[in-house]
Amino acid sequence: MKDFWSKEDLVSLQAKHDVLLAIDSDGCVFDSMTVKQRVFRDGVVEFWGLEAAADEVHRICEWVGLFSPWRGLNRFQLILKFFQSLEQYLPTLGSKLPTAELEAFVKSGLTLSMPELERWIERTGEEKLLSVLEWSREMSRRISELPPIPAFDGIFQSLEKLHVAADLIVVSQTTEDALVREWNHAG
Structure with a gap:
């Protein structure tokens, strides 16, 4: 499978219908958003030594990941929003977080993926982002x-009915391994 599908890839799809329906499996097919966001928020506490403020960190991360306009963002965009929100509401934590460094990566225009973050760290020498890379790898492992x-x-049953009238594709910020596993398990 491809990590990223370009506009050209989608344009070249062989359509069977006049309608293309893109479905995000997290929260739309699988009831996975809450479970995965809790894995993420617990990892934030652990990786950046925020145990003393764990309850507040949990509340902020859950709001950002599940109830804010940022729900469903790519994990690197999301953890940046976590960091920015934590700095706003718990300013004493700011010095522990690589917010500015992560923001530079997120705004770089590069594909927001672990391999691209690793290359970014190698190019820029931004060692503070190693914790974000390790967090991301560990979150993928825990989710797996x-x-x-x-x-x-x-x-x-709904997808079967939709398939009669529309071409269906899955769009997701979930890693390919987790996505394939979830769909295979579901049948």
């Missing part, structure tokens, strides 16, 4: 160890 996350009731 989660028990199977069930699909919402009725979703596959």
